[in-house]
Amino acid sequence: MPGYRIKYSTLSIGAEDFHLCSLRDKQQFADHDGLAERAGISSATWSLFGQLWPSGEVLAQTMSRFPTEGLRILELGCGLGLSSLVLQRLGADITASDHHPLAGEFLLRNATLNELQPIDYQDCDWAEAYLELGLFDLIIGSDLLYERDHPGLLAGFIDRHSKPVAEVLIVDPGRGNSARFSREMLSHGYQQQADLLNDLDDPQAPFRGRILSYQRAA
Template structure:
């Protein structure tokens, strides 16, 4: 993506959304990096009643959640070294941007096409490289999605059905010997997700916890590490 193409994409997003650029500093999570993430100003303003009636879709992608901060910081510390990484539910792109800056070859996926547009722009601005994006519905994973050294997701277990769907997506896309990271603030589906992942042949380690501030409260974020046997 050239600078002119990035400018055109930013202009198109500004025309469609009331946008804001939020500076995300990851110092509290142990990293020493900052990211200017452009996103819609208000997720609530994006709620579509017809979309919610169809499949209870809500625009969670438009916020930068504490779990994403923890996952982004972890990937920066780990380093990518050219490994292929898939993000499930990229939102506005903080984790994808951090992964690209860390040296991963990033494929970012989401259920919302708008999220992919913001992610492409934010990754290019933050890391100076382009990432691949895929529109992905976990209920119908594309056959050509491929296999990755790292598969990551942050705060995606907020509905019970997502436990099995996320576990299956990891098992489907993680190459043998690969590692997945999932960060979660204690959502409803997290315990069942662990069970489902183990049933699908993934080793799930004891989660690492980190306390972070977010949305006016202090949250304990769990980072799960999963490995294909």
């Protein structure tokens, strides 16, 4: 990937090992083609998609034991795609999405690293609707609520792309926007359920966030 320094790591998720290509650090930025400018992403936040965050690992661990048979699943803000990789290996019907111009490229590389078929991918701006994307039974994501306008945008996007009966799981590290998001979800008919248990067992770096769970019934 011209202009970037990358690294490789191996993680144990459930009973499987996954190999992951990521950006070496948060200082990686190259925009020779003007992708950052066109996407409205600053140089300070450009590299964040390419890091493995604790909330992303929590989501992947959660998906490794989640019953997914018969569900059409969408991951929002997939970044490096770890949770989508886990679901692809489990044989789930998974579509990954992100709005970062490099996310699809990293997702494909990581699928290849893990000897998986390419994962369906959609570039998604939450302010838009994508008719070709369709509707989903389960929508997942991690660390998505880091801007003040994200609760409304995210809830609206979920509503446009979820089936009448659907479930949503969001791993939130606690950036202060989860209460607003829950209110927005309620306005779309989603009831908040008890938080799921955190399945990331790392006493050296405990995850102090929440796994937010929402359900909408017919």
